[in-house]
Amino acid sequence: xxxxxxxxxxxxxxxxxxxxxxxxxxxxxxxxxxxxxxxxxxxxxxxxxxxxxxxxxxxxxxxxxxxxxxxxxxxxxxxxxxxxxxxxxxxxxxxxxxxxxxxxxxxxxxxxxxxxxxxxxxxxxxxxxxxxxxxxxxxxxxxxxxxxxxxxxxxxxxxxxxxxxxxxxxxxxxxxxxxxxxxxxxxxxxxxxxxxxxxxxxxxxxxxxxxxxxxxxxxxxxxxxxxxxxxxxxxxxxxxxxxxxxxxxxxxxxxxxxxxxxxxxxxxxxxxxxxxxxxxxxxxxxxxxxxxxxxxxxxxxxxxxxxxxxxxxxxxxxxxxxxxxxxxxxxxxxxxxxxxxxxxxxxxxxxxxxxxxxxxxxxxxxxxxxxxxxxxxxxxxxxxxxxxxxx
Numbered sequence: 001x002x003x004x005x006x007x008x009x010x011x012x013x014x015x016x017x018x019x020x021x022x023x024x025x026x027x028x029x030x031x032x033x034x035x036x037x038x039x040x041x042x043x044x045x046x047x048x049x050x051x052x053x054x055x056x057x058x059x060x061x062x063x064x065x066x067x068x069x070x071x072x073x074x075x076x077x078x079x080x081x082x083x084x085x086x087x088x089x090x091x092x093x094x095x096x097x098x099x100x101x102x103x104x105x106x107x108x109x110x111x112x113x114x115x116x117x118x119x120x121x122x123x124x125x126x127x128x129x130x131x132x133x134x135x136x137x138x139x140x141x142x143x144x145x146x147x148x149x150x151x152x153x154x155x156x157x158x159x160x161x162x163x164x165x166x167x168x169x170x171x172x173x174x175x176x177x178x179x180x181x182x183x184x185x186x187x188x189x190x191x192x193x194x195x196x197x198x199x200x201x202x203x204x205x206x207x208x209x210x211x212x213x214x215x216x217x218x219x220x221x222x223x224x225x226x227x228x229x230x231x232x233x234x235x236x237x238x239x240x241x242x243x244x245x246x247x248x249x250x251x252x253x254x255x256x257x258x259x260x261x262x263x264x265x266x267x268x269x270x271x272x273x274x275x276x277x278x279x280x281x282x283x284x285x286x287x288x289x290x291x292x293x294x295x296x297x298x299x300x301x302x303x304x305x306x307x308x309x310x311x312x313x314x315x316x317x318x319x320x321x322x323x324x325x326x327x328x329x330x331x332x333x334x335x336x337x338x339x340x341x342x343x344x345x346x347x348x349x350x351x352x353x354x355x356x357x358x359x360x361x362x363x364x365x366x367x368x369x370x371x372x373x374x375x376x377x378x379x380x381x382x383x384x385x386x387x388x389x390x391x
Contacts, residue, residue: 024109024123030159032204033129036097039107046113051092054108055080059120063108068092099127128202131158134209136198143188144289145218151183153198153209160202166195166211190218190246217288219245223295225282227267231301237269241282243293254281277301 023042031037048070056063064078068088087095096103104127111119132155139150153161161180171192175184185192195211220243227239241251253260253267256278269276281296
Protein backbone atom coordinates (compact mmCIF):
# COMPACT_ATOMS: atom_id res chain seq x y z
CA UNK A 1 0.00 0.00 0.00
CA UNK A 2 2.79 2.41 0.88
CA UNK A 3 4.37 1.64 -2.46
CA UNK A 4 1.20 2.60 -4.27
CA UNK A 5 0.97 5.87 -2.32
CA UNK A 6 4.55 6.74 -3.10
CA UNK A 7 3.93 5.99 -6.76
CA UNK A 8 0.89 8.27 -6.82
CA UNK A 9 2.77 11.03 -5.04
CA UNK A 10 5.54 10.77 -7.61
CA UNK A 11 2.96 11.00 -10.35
CA UNK A 12 1.50 14.11 -8.76
CA UNK A 13 4.84 15.80 -8.16
CA UNK A 14 6.74 14.73 -11.26
CA UNK A 15 6.15 14.52 -14.95
CA UNK A 16 3.62 17.33 -14.94
CA UNK A 17 2.49 18.53 -18.37
CA UNK A 18 0.75 21.81 -19.18
CA UNK A 19 -2.68 21.27 -20.72
CA UNK A 20 -4.61 24.42 -19.66
CA UNK A 21 -7.23 22.05 -18.33
CA UNK A 22 -8.26 24.16 -15.35
CA UNK A 23 -7.82 27.40 -13.52
CA UNK A 24 -7.60 28.61 -9.91
CA UNK A 25 -10.00 31.30 -8.73
CA UNK A 26 -9.85 33.19 -5.43
CA UNK A 27 -13.23 33.31 -3.70
CA UNK A 28 -13.68 36.08 -2.59
CA UNK A 29 -11.35 37.86 -5.05
CA UNK A 30 -10.05 40.24 -2.35
CA UNK A 31 -9.52 38.20 0.81
CA UNK A 32 -8.85 40.07 4.02
CA UNK A 33 -6.93 39.42 7.20
CA UNK A 34 -8.89 37.26 9.68
CA UNK A 35 -11.19 36.22 6.85
CA UNK A 36 -11.16 33.12 4.66
CA UNK A 37 -10.56 32.23 1.01
CA UNK A 38 -11.25 29.35 -1.32
CA UNK A 39 -8.55 28.37 -3.83
CA UNK A 40 -11.13 26.93 -6.21
CA UNK A 41 -10.22 24.64 -9.12
CA UNK A 42 -12.50 25.59 -12.01
CA UNK A 43 -13.22 24.71 -15.66
CA UNK A 44 -12.15 21.10 -15.26
CA UNK A 45 -13.20 18.94 -18.18
CA UNK A 46 -11.96 15.80 -16.54
CA UNK A 47 -12.52 13.95 -13.31
CA UNK A 48 -9.96 14.90 -10.67
CA UNK A 49 -8.27 11.76 -9.38
CA UNK A 50 -5.75 13.39 -7.08
CA UNK A 51 -4.30 16.75 -6.05
CA UNK A 52 -1.21 17.92 -4.22
CA UNK A 53 -1.06 21.44 -2.75
CA UNK A 54 2.11 23.38 -1.95
CA UNK A 55 2.93 26.82 -0.55
CA UNK A 56 6.30 28.09 -1.67
CA UNK A 57 8.54 28.62 -4.68
CA UNK A 58 8.56 24.98 -5.86
CA UNK A 59 6.40 21.86 -5.80
CA UNK A 60 8.68 19.95 -3.44
CA UNK A 61 7.92 17.95 -0.34
CA UNK A 62 9.27 20.55 2.11
CA UNK A 63 6.65 23.02 0.83
CA UNK A 64 3.79 20.48 0.68
CA UNK A 65 0.47 21.15 2.42
CA UNK A 66 -1.43 17.99 1.58
CA UNK A 67 -2.15 15.26 -0.98
CA UNK A 68 -5.77 14.26 -1.48
CA UNK A 69 -7.54 11.57 -3.54
CA UNK A 70 -11.26 12.44 -3.90
CA UNK A 71 -12.38 8.97 -5.03
CA UNK A 72 -11.08 7.25 -1.90
CA UNK A 73 -11.10 10.36 0.33
CA UNK A 74 -7.51 9.55 1.21
CA UNK A 75 -5.66 12.49 2.76
CA UNK A 76 -1.91 12.66 3.27
CA UNK A 77 -0.83 15.74 5.29
CA UNK A 78 2.42 17.49 4.31
CA UNK A 79 4.94 19.44 6.42
CA UNK A 80 2.87 22.66 6.14
CA UNK A 81 -0.50 21.11 6.89
CA UNK A 82 -2.58 22.71 9.69
CA UNK A 83 -5.92 21.04 10.31
CA UNK A 84 -7.43 24.17 11.86
CA UNK A 85 -6.59 26.29 8.81
CA UNK A 86 -6.82 24.02 5.73
CA UNK A 87 -9.84 22.14 4.39
CA UNK A 88 -9.90 20.04 1.18
CA UNK A 89 -12.86 19.52 -1.17
CA UNK A 90 -13.89 16.73 -3.50
CA UNK A 91 -13.04 18.72 -6.63
CA UNK A 92 -9.54 19.31 -5.30
CA UNK A 93 -10.11 22.89 -4.12
CA UNK A 94 -8.42 24.17 -0.94
CA UNK A 95 -10.09 26.33 1.70
CA UNK A 96 -8.05 28.50 4.10
CA UNK A 97 -9.63 30.19 7.12
CA UNK A 98 -8.49 32.70 9.76
CA UNK A 99 -6.12 34.32 7.27
CA UNK A 100 -2.98 36.00 8.55
CA UNK A 101 -0.13 37.89 6.91
CA UNK A 102 1.91 34.67 7.02
CA UNK A 103 -0.63 33.05 4.68
CA UNK A 104 0.31 35.41 1.84
CA UNK A 105 2.42 33.89 -0.93
CA UNK A 106 2.40 31.56 -3.90
CA UNK A 107 0.28 28.37 -3.86
CA UNK A 108 0.99 25.54 -6.32
CA UNK A 109 -1.30 22.61 -7.15
CA UNK A 110 -0.50 19.46 -9.12
CA UNK A 111 -3.54 17.71 -10.51
CA UNK A 112 -3.94 14.13 -11.77
CA UNK A 113 -7.16 13.73 -13.77
CA UNK A 114 -8.85 11.05 -15.84
CA UNK A 115 -7.32 9.97 -19.13
CA UNK A 116 -3.92 10.44 -17.53
CA UNK A 117 -4.18 14.24 -17.76
CA UNK A 118 -1.69 16.07 -15.54
CA UNK A 119 -1.68 19.77 -14.68
CA UNK A 120 0.36 22.21 -12.57
CA UNK A 121 -0.97 25.68 -11.72
CA UNK A 122 -0.18 28.42 -9.23
CA UNK A 123 -1.87 31.43 -7.75
CA UNK A 124 -0.60 34.28 -5.58
CA UNK A 125 -2.54 35.10 -2.45
CA UNK A 126 -2.42 38.73 -1.29
CA UNK A 127 -4.43 39.81 1.69
CA UNK A 128 -6.35 43.06 1.39
CA UNK A 129 -6.87 43.65 5.03
CA UNK A 130 -6.25 47.02 6.67
CA UNK A 131 -3.63 48.88 4.69
CA UNK A 132 -0.60 50.02 6.55
CA UNK A 133 -0.20 53.73 7.18
CA UNK A 134 1.55 55.22 4.13
CA UNK A 135 4.86 57.04 4.48
CA UNK A 136 6.39 59.41 1.93
CA UNK A 137 10.09 59.31 1.11
CA UNK A 138 12.01 61.60 -1.27
CA UNK A 139 14.97 61.08 -3.59
CA UNK A 140 16.64 64.06 -1.89
CA UNK A 141 15.84 65.89 1.32
CA UNK A 142 16.88 69.25 -0.15
CA UNK A 143 15.56 69.66 -3.71
CA UNK A 144 16.98 72.43 -5.89
CA UNK A 145 15.06 74.41 -8.47
CA UNK A 146 15.23 72.98 -12.01
CA UNK A 147 16.52 69.63 -10.70
CA UNK A 148 14.49 66.35 -10.58
CA UNK A 149 12.70 65.11 -7.46
CA UNK A 150 10.92 61.78 -6.87
CA UNK A 151 8.41 61.25 -4.05
CA UNK A 152 7.51 57.64 -3.15
CA UNK A 153 4.48 56.42 -1.21
CA UNK A 154 5.64 53.45 0.88
CA UNK A 155 2.62 51.18 1.49
CA UNK A 156 1.50 47.56 1.45
CA UNK A 157 -1.79 45.88 0.52
CA UNK A 158 -3.07 48.97 -1.27
CA UNK A 159 -5.13 48.69 -4.42
CA UNK A 160 -5.37 52.42 -5.12
CA UNK A 161 -2.96 55.26 -4.31
CA UNK A 162 -3.77 58.94 -4.79
CA UNK A 163 -1.63 62.07 -4.22
CA UNK A 164 -2.68 65.50 -2.98
CA UNK A 165 -0.94 68.81 -2.40
CA UNK A 166 -2.42 70.91 0.35
CA UNK A 167 -4.13 73.99 -0.98
CA UNK A 168 -3.01 73.83 -4.63
CA UNK A 169 -2.76 71.60 -7.68
CA UNK A 170 0.26 69.81 -9.00
CA UNK A 171 2.34 71.51 -11.66
CA UNK A 172 2.21 70.25 -15.24
CA UNK A 173 5.77 68.91 -14.84
CA UNK A 174 4.71 66.06 -12.52
CA UNK A 175 4.29 62.44 -13.62
CA UNK A 176 2.82 59.44 -11.81
CA UNK A 177 4.09 55.88 -12.15
CA UNK A 178 1.79 53.13 -13.38
CA UNK A 179 0.88 52.04 -9.85
CA UNK A 180 0.78 55.64 -8.56
CA UNK A 181 3.40 54.86 -5.95
CA UNK A 182 5.87 57.48 -7.22
CA UNK A 183 5.36 61.15 -8.08
CA UNK A 184 8.15 62.55 -10.26
CA UNK A 185 9.09 66.19 -10.89
CA UNK A 186 11.36 66.38 -13.93
CA UNK A 187 12.38 69.97 -13.10
CA UNK A 188 10.94 71.07 -9.81
CA UNK A 189 10.08 74.77 -9.38
CA UNK A 190 9.86 77.00 -6.34
CA UNK A 191 6.09 77.03 -6.81
CA UNK A 192 6.09 73.26 -6.14
CA UNK A 193 7.04 73.85 -2.51
CA UNK A 194 4.32 72.72 -0.12
CA UNK A 195 2.90 69.79 1.82
CA UNK A 196 2.19 66.53 -0.01
CA UNK A 197 0.19 63.48 1.10
CA UNK A 198 -0.56 60.07 -0.38
CA UNK A 199 -3.70 58.08 0.37
CA UNK A 200 -3.79 54.28 0.08
CA UNK A 201 -6.93 52.19 0.03
CA UNK A 202 -8.50 48.87 -0.85
CA UNK A 203 -12.18 47.81 -0.80
CA UNK A 204 -12.07 47.43 2.97
CA UNK A 205 -9.82 50.16 4.31
CA UNK A 206 -7.90 53.36 3.58
CA UNK A 207 -5.10 55.32 5.23
CA UNK A 208 -3.52 58.75 4.63
CA UNK A 209 0.13 59.58 5.15
CA UNK A 210 1.37 62.40 7.32
CA UNK A 211 2.08 65.63 5.38
CA UNK A 212 5.50 65.70 3.76
CA UNK A 213 6.99 69.18 3.34
CA UNK A 214 8.84 69.94 0.11
CA UNK A 215 10.97 73.08 0.33
CA UNK A 216 12.63 73.91 -2.99
CA UNK A 217 15.93 75.77 -2.76
CA UNK A 218 16.31 78.63 -5.25
CA UNK A 219 18.10 81.90 -5.83
CA UNK A 220 19.44 84.27 -4.99
CA UNK A 221 17.78 86.24 -7.75
CA UNK A 222 18.76 89.83 -8.61
CA UNK A 223 20.13 91.64 -5.56
CA UNK A 224 18.97 95.15 -4.67
CA UNK A 225 20.20 97.83 -2.24
CA UNK A 226 17.92 100.47 -0.75
CA UNK A 227 18.70 103.22 1.70
CA UNK A 228 20.26 106.65 2.24
CA UNK A 229 22.37 107.59 -0.77
CA UNK A 230 22.49 111.40 -0.39
CA UNK A 231 24.37 112.13 2.83
CA UNK A 232 26.03 115.09 4.53
CA UNK A 233 28.92 114.54 6.92
CA UNK A 234 27.63 113.77 10.41
CA UNK A 235 24.41 112.20 9.10
CA UNK A 236 23.72 108.44 9.37
CA UNK A 237 24.11 105.99 6.47
CA UNK A 238 21.60 103.12 6.39
CA UNK A 239 21.58 100.55 3.59
CA UNK A 240 19.48 97.39 3.22
CA UNK A 241 20.25 94.50 0.82
CA UNK A 242 17.65 92.01 -0.42
CA UNK A 243 17.35 89.14 -2.93
CA UNK A 244 14.73 86.41 -3.47
CA UNK A 245 16.28 83.21 -2.11
CA UNK A 246 15.60 80.03 -0.11
CA UNK A 247 16.96 79.05 2.27
CA UNK A 248 17.99 82.46 3.74
CA UNK A 249 21.28 83.66 2.33
CA UNK A 250 24.59 84.79 3.78
CA UNK A 251 25.55 88.45 3.31
CA UNK A 252 28.87 90.21 2.83
CA UNK A 253 29.46 93.96 2.49
CA UNK A 254 32.33 95.75 0.78
CA UNK A 255 33.12 99.47 1.00
CA UNK A 256 35.34 100.69 -1.83
CA UNK A 257 36.38 97.03 -2.41
CA UNK A 258 37.36 96.53 1.24
CA UNK A 259 35.54 93.67 2.99
CA UNK A 260 33.44 94.79 5.94
CA UNK A 261 32.76 92.78 9.11
CA UNK A 262 29.01 93.25 8.67
CA UNK A 263 27.32 89.85 7.95
CA UNK A 264 23.63 90.79 7.91
CA UNK A 265 21.46 92.29 5.19
CA UNK A 266 21.79 95.76 6.76
CA UNK A 267 24.75 98.14 6.79
CA UNK A 268 24.68 101.31 8.87
CA UNK A 269 26.94 104.14 10.06
CA UNK A 270 25.56 106.38 12.79
CA UNK A 271 27.88 109.37 12.26
CA UNK A 272 29.34 109.49 8.76
CA UNK A 273 32.47 111.32 7.69
CA UNK A 274 33.79 112.39 4.31
CA UNK A 275 35.90 109.23 4.04
CA UNK A 276 32.69 107.16 4.07
CA UNK A 277 31.87 108.31 0.57
CA UNK A 278 32.24 105.65 -2.10
CA UNK A 279 30.90 102.42 -3.57
CA UNK A 280 29.01 100.08 -1.22
CA UNK A 281 28.67 96.49 -2.49
CA UNK A 282 26.43 93.71 -1.14
CA UNK A 283 27.26 90.07 -1.99
CA UNK A 284 24.45 87.52 -1.40
CA UNK A 285 25.28 83.77 -1.20
CA UNK A 286 22.98 80.71 -1.07
CA UNK A 287 24.90 77.83 0.52
CA UNK A 288 22.50 75.20 -0.93
CA UNK A 289 22.22 76.33 -4.55
CA UNK A 290 25.81 77.65 -4.45
CA UNK A 291 24.73 80.77 -6.32
CA UNK A 292 25.73 84.41 -5.71
CA UNK A 293 24.19 87.80 -6.50
CA UNK A 294 25.81 91.26 -6.20
CA UNK A 295 24.53 94.84 -6.06
CA UNK A 296 26.38 98.17 -5.63
CA UNK A 297 25.45 101.81 -5.00
CA UNK A 298 27.45 105.02 -4.68
CA UNK A 299 27.03 107.03 -1.48
CA UNK A 300 27.82 110.71 -2.06
CA UNK A 301 28.76 112.72 1.01
CA UNK A 302 28.15 116.09 -0.75
CA UNK A 303 24.47 115.36 -1.30
CA UNK A 304 24.94 115.65 -5.05
CA UNK A 305 23.05 113.46 -7.46
CA UNK A 306 24.28 109.89 -7.67
CA UNK A 307 23.74 107.04 -9.99
CA UNK A 308 23.32 103.50 -8.58
CA UNK A 309 25.38 100.80 -10.26
CA UNK A 310 23.45 97.76 -9.15
CA UNK A 311 24.38 95.52 -12.04
CA UNK A 312 25.80 95.30 -15.53
CA UNK A 313 22.62 96.62 -17.16
CA UNK A 314 22.69 99.74 -14.95
CA UNK A 315 26.36 100.20 -15.74
CA UNK A 316 25.53 99.99 -19.42
CA UNK A 317 22.85 102.64 -18.90
CA UNK A 318 25.38 104.87 -17.18
CA UNK A 319 27.88 104.46 -20.00
CA UNK A 320 25.17 105.11 -22.56
CA UNK A 321 24.07 108.25 -20.74
CA UNK A 322 27.66 109.49 -20.49
CA UNK A 323 28.19 108.85 -24.20
CA UNK A 324 24.99 110.74 -25.02
CA UNK A 325 26.10 113.70 -22.92
CA UNK A 326 29.54 113.80 -24.57
CA UNK A 327 27.96 113.49 -28.02
CA UNK A 328 25.54 116.31 -27.19
CA UNK A 329 28.38 118.57 -26.08
CA UNK A 330 30.33 117.83 -29.27
CA UNK A 331 27.28 118.59 -31.42
CA UNK A 332 26.72 121.87 -29.56
CA UNK A 333 30.36 122.90 -30.12
CA UNK A 334 30.11 122.02 -33.82
CA UNK A 335 26.89 124.03 -34.06
CA UNK A 336 28.50 127.05 -32.42
CA UNK A 337 31.46 126.88 -34.79
CA UNK A 338 29.19 126.60 -37.84
CA UNK A 339 27.06 129.53 -36.68
CA UNK A 340 30.17 131.67 -36.03
CA UNK A 341 31.52 130.95 -39.53
CA UNK A 342 28.14 131.74 -41.07
CA UNK A 343 27.79 135.05 -39.24
CA UNK A 344 31.39 136.05 -40.11
CA UNK A 345 30.78 135.34 -43.78
CA UNK A 346 27.61 137.40 -43.83
CA UNK A 347 29.36 140.30 -42.14
CA UNK A 348 32.18 140.25 -44.73
CA UNK A 349 29.70 140.20 -47.58
CA UNK A 350 27.80 143.14 -46.09
CA UNK A 351 31.02 145.16 -45.69
CA UNK A 352 31.99 144.65 -49.31
CA UNK A 353 28.60 145.85 -50.52
CA UNK A 354 28.91 149.13 -48.57
CA UNK A 355 32.39 150.07 -50.07
CA UNK A 356 32.25 153.28 -52.38
CA UNK A 357 33.20 152.93 -56.12
CA UNK A 358 36.54 154.25 -57.38
CA UNK A 359 36.47 157.83 -58.81
CA UNK A 360 37.99 158.65 -62.22
CA UNK A 361 40.07 161.23 -60.49
CA UNK A 362 42.17 158.52 -58.94
CA UNK A 363 44.01 158.22 -62.27
CA UNK A 364 45.08 161.87 -62.23
CA UNK A 365 48.66 162.23 -61.28
CA UNK A 366 49.77 164.68 -58.68
CA UNK A 367 50.41 168.16 -60.15
CA UNK A 368 48.60 167.38 -63.40
CA UNK A 369 45.82 169.85 -64.14
CA UNK A 370 42.45 168.37 -64.13
CA UNK A 371 40.41 168.53 -67.27
CA UNK A 372 37.42 170.70 -67.14
CA UNK A 373 34.23 168.91 -67.02
CA UNK A 374 31.91 169.12 -69.93
CA UNK A 375 29.42 170.77 -67.78
CA UNK A 376 31.79 173.42 -66.64
CA UNK A 377 31.40 175.22 -69.99
CA UNK A 378 27.77 175.65 -69.44
CA UNK A 379 27.99 178.72 -67.28
CA UNK A 380 24.81 180.59 -66.70
CA UNK A 381 24.68 184.30 -67.76
CA UNK A 382 24.71 186.99 -65.26
CA UNK A 383 21.10 187.67 -65.92
CA UNK A 384 18.40 185.07 -65.95
CA UNK A 385 16.71 184.85 -69.35
CA UNK A 386 13.42 185.28 -67.65
CA UNK A 387 14.23 188.89 -66.78
CA UNK A 388 13.33 189.96 -70.31
CA UNK A 389 9.83 188.70 -69.83
CA UNK A 390 8.16 191.68 -68.33
CA UNK A 391 4.49 192.05 -68.02
